[in-house]
Amino acid sequence: MTAAKQSITELYDLIKDRQAQPIPGSYTDYLFTKGLDKILKKVGEESTEVIVAAKNPDDAAFVLEVADLTYHVLVLMVERGITLDQIEAELASREGKMSRLKERSSINKY
Numbered sequence: 001m002t003a004a005k006q007s008i009t010e011l012y013d014l015i016k017d018r019q020a021q022p023i024p025g026s027y028t029d030y031l032f033t034k035g036l037d038k039i040l041k042k043v044g045e046e047s048t049e050v051i052v053a054a055k056n057p058d059d060a061a062f063v064l065e066v067a068d069l070t071y072h073v074l075v076l077m078v079e080r081g082i083t084l085d086q087i088e089a090e091l092a093s094r095e096g097k098m099s100r101l102k103e104r105s106s107i108n109k110y
């Protein structure tokens with residue numbers, strides 16, 4: 001049996017749907033109702049949780065935190081009216097470009 005998957009696009013569309021047709025009591029509706037500051041606070045919290053989880057050997061906990069952050073970033077994008085197409089276009093514009101890798105001097109002054 002293959003594991004169920006939800007694509008980023010499916011989740012984005014579901015969140016957009018929740019914005020257009022709110023379901024009172026749903027967590028997504030709660031975030032949209034609270035507004036940008038609350039969504040930003042959650043993105044900040046979830047980012048920190050990803051960083052902490054990445055330091056630990058528990059892969060399942062790390063995956064869970066990355067999924068939480070992904071969901072909250074998608075809510076933020078919908079709130080700001082940014083589409084996945086815009087992100088994909090930005091990523092595509094970088095394809096094939098040489099990264100500017102060069103020796104960097106070590107930082108020894110604080």
Ligand SMILES: N=c1c2ncn([C@@H]3O[C@H](COP(=O)(O)OP(=O)(O)OP(=O)(O)O)[C@@H](O)[C@H]3O)c2ncn1[C@@H]1O[C@H](COP(=O)(O)O)[C@@H](O)[C@H]1O
Binds near residue numbers: 023068
């Ligand atoms: N992917 C997610 C998802 N990831 C995380 N979360 C919610 O994010 C919250 C994060 O938990 P926290 O403990 O940090 O936050 P909290 O204490 O519940 O809330 P705060 O008071 O801190 O805001 C939890 O309530 C999770 O349920 C999500 N809620 C919804 N989705 C997806 O969105 C779809 C629509 O969900 P509803 O909006 O609930 O219908 C669902 O089918 C899912 O696919």
